[in-house]
Structures are given as C-alpha cells and as structure tokens.
Amino acid sequence: MDKNSSIGKHMIEKAKKIALFWHISPDGDCIGAMLGLGKLLEKQKKNVSYFVPNKPSKIFDFVKHIKRLKSRFDYKKYDLLIFVDFTWFNRMWIISQANPEYFKDKPILIFDHHPDNGVDHGVLIKDVKSISTCEILFEQTHKRWPKLYDKDIATYFYLGITSDSGNFMFEKDHIRTFTNVLNLLKLEADKDLIVNNFFRKKSLNSVKFLQLLLGRIQEKDQLLYTYYDENELEEYNIDTEEAAYALHIIQNIDGPEIVLFIRKIGDIVKWSLRTKKIDCNRIANGLWWWWHKLAAWFSLPVKGKFEQQIKEIVKFIIEMAKTEH
Ligand SMILES: [Mn+2]
Numbered sequence: 001m002d003k004n005s006s007i008g009k010h011m012i013e014k015a016k017k018i019a020l021f022w023h024i025s026p027d028g029d030c031i032g033a034m035l036g037l038g039k040l041l042e043k044q045k046k047n048v049s050y051f052v053p054n055k056p057s058k059i060f061d062f063v064k065h066i067k068r069l070k071s072r073f074d075y076k077k078y079d080l081l082i083f084v085d086f087t088w089f090n091r092m093w094i095i096s097q098a099n100p101e102y103f104k105d106k107p108i109l110i111f112d113h114h115p116d117n118g119v120d121h122g123v124l125i126k127d128v129k130s131i132s133t134c135e136i137l138f139e140q141t142h143k144r145w146p147k148l149y150d151k152d153i154a155t156y157f158y159l160g161i162t163s164d165s166g167n168f169m170f171e172k173d174h175i176r177t178f179t180n181v182l183n184l185l186k187l188e189a190d191k192d193l194i195v196n197n198f199f200r201k202k203s204l205n206s207v208k209f210l211q212l213l214l215g216r217i218q219e220k221d222q223l224l225y226t227y228y229d230e231n232e233l234e235e236y237n238i239d240t241e242e243a244a245y246a247l248h249i250i251q252n253i254d255g256p257e258i259v260l261f262i263r264k265i266g267d268i269v270k271w272s273l274r275t276k277k278i279d280c281n282r283i284a285n286g287l288w289w290w291w292h293k294l295a296a297w298f299s300l301p302v303k304g305k306f307e308q309q310i311k312e313i314v315k316f317i318i319e320m321a322k323t324e325h
Contacts, residue, residue: 028163057241134160
C-alpha cells in the first residue's frame with residue numbers, strides 16, 4: 001500500500017480538475033469519504049465534482065453540503081477520477097454502464113477496504129483490515145496535510161468510521177479504530193450531531209414500517225427472517241435506508257443463529273444475512289458477492305413467486321449452516 005500511497009499523492013498533486021465517485025446506495029462511509037476528501041482537495045485549490053449513481057437516503061439530509069452531490073455524471077474531461085469505498089465498477093453500474101468506454105483510459109485512484117476486485121486499471125489504495133474507507137483516508141491524509149483539517153472534515157471521517165463499525169460494535173482492529181477516532185475528536189469531530197441524527201432519529205413512518213415487518217417475522221430452525229417488496233415503501237413515504245431499521249432491530253433478537261432480511265427491488269431479490277457464530281464466509285461459498293465473518297449481502301434475480309423463492313433460499317441456507325457443524 002505504501003508505494004501506491006506515494007503514487008496516489010503524486011496523482012492528486014498533479015491534477016487540477018478532479019471527479020469523486022461513490023457507489024450505489026451510498027452509506028455513511030461513502031458519503032463521509034467523498035465529502036471529507038473533497039474538502040481537503042478543495043482547500044488545495046482543486047476543482048472538485050461529486051458524483052453518485054443514485055440519490056442518497058433522506059437519513060443523510062443532516063450532512064453538511066450533501067446537496068453538492070450530483071446524480072448525473074457529465075462525462076467531461078477530468079485530470080483524475082477518484083473512487084471511494086468501492087473497487088468494482090458494478091457498484092456504480094448506472095454510471096459505468098451508460099458509457100463504460102469513458103473510464104477505460106482515465107487515471108483512476110481508488111481508496112477502499114472491501115475484499116472485491118475487478119478494476120482493470122487504476123491505483124489501488126486498499127486495506128481490507130480497515131473498518132472503513134474514512135479510516136484509511138484519515139490515516140493517509142492527516143499526516144500529509146495536518147493544517148488543512150477542520151471541524152467539518154473531522155466530522156465527515158468520523159461519520160464513516162462510526163457508521164461502518166456499527167457505532168463501534170463490529171469486530172476489527174479496535175485499538176486502531178479508537179486511536180483514529182480519538183484523534184478525530186481532538187480535531188473537533190461533531191460526535192453529537194452524528195449520534196442524534198444518524199443513530200437516534202427515526203421518522204414515525206419508518207417506525208410504522210418496522211411494525212409491519214416485525215409482524216411478518218418467520219422462524220425456522222435456527223433462522224429468523226422478515227421481508228418486504230420495494231413497492232410497499234411508497235405508501236409509507238420512506239426509502240430503503242429507512243426501511244433497513246428493521247434489520248438493525250431483528251439482528252439483535254436473542255435466540256436465532258441466523259437472521260435474514262430480504263427485499264424485492266425491481267427484478268432483484270436482495271438478501272442481508274447476519275449470523276452470531278456461524279462463519280458467513282464458509283456457509284456462503286460461491287453465492288454472495290460481499291461478506292465479512294458475520295455478515296453477508298447478496299442478490300438473486302426474482303424467480304417465481306416472491307414468498308416461494310424466499311422459502312427455497314431459506315431452506316438452502318439452513319442446509320448450508322448445518323453442514324458446517
Ligand atoms: Mn465502507
């Protein structure tokens with residue numbers, strides 16, 4: 001990573017016009033990484049543009065300058081393209097599928113912590129041991145540009161670390177994460193803003209939707225699940241991020257070994273899987289596209305009746321979990 005870090009530094013120094021990209025369904029890490037890095041670049045008199053494949057959730061409306069992000073890429077000439085929090089082109093498929101040729105010969109710099117690969121060119125600053133892209137960015141940029149830091153930048157990077165770590169619940173390198181977070185707090189990261197707006201605040205509609213999904217819970221052997229169809233969100237005037245509140249609640253239910261949260265989005269069924277002890281990496285062999293030890297996400301095309309498809313996959317997962325013991 002060190003060699004690529006200095007190449008990356010050189011690429012940034014050289015570039016005047018920079019486009020930053022984030023992945024589809026941006027999360028707190030992605031948003032914090034884009035806006036934090038973007039502000040650091042703007043302070044160096046760079047011309048920075050921000051692009052997203054789809055609009056961020058309403059839950060991020062509290063984030064300063066969130067409206068700077070444009071959801072339509074302009075395909076103009078940029079000296080440098082920077083991807084944060086993803087390596088796969090697929091994670092921003094709306095942009096890359098519209099004109100994949102555009103990206104083929106462009107200088108690309110990537111900051112990421114996911115294990116996936118798939119970019120055929122570009123300088124990769126990747127650390128899969130890190131809990132978040134914001135952590136990598138903070139470590140890389142604070143020692144390089146300490147004087148450029150301000151309260152906003154510290155708050156952006158704090159948002160990424162706290163959201164990707166589930167507010168410091170997930171297993172990773174605690175000493176590293178807490179050291180970085182302590183340094184961000186010393187730089188006046190606004191922890192209260194994030195706790196109040198990101199972790200505490202819920203709309204009444206999202207609570208009512210939670211009620212609906214709790215009513216749908218099914219239990220089978222050591223597995224618990226609930227589900228919804230995207231079409232149901234409109235009635236409640238909430239988006240998928242707000243609907244994910246149910247996952248945060250059901251994954252903490254005492255008892256079941258595996259928790260599944262299933263959503264039908266267009267012609268795709270998306271699955272979030274959480275386990276207590278069973279290693280997702282092992283039971284998921286070949287089926288998922290992203291996992292760490294106790295969590296996995298995967299997508300399957302809609303096949304037949306939604307509820308029937310759920311039953312079949314649930315059965316498959318129960319069998320996989322059994323073979324592991
Ligand atoms: Mn991340």
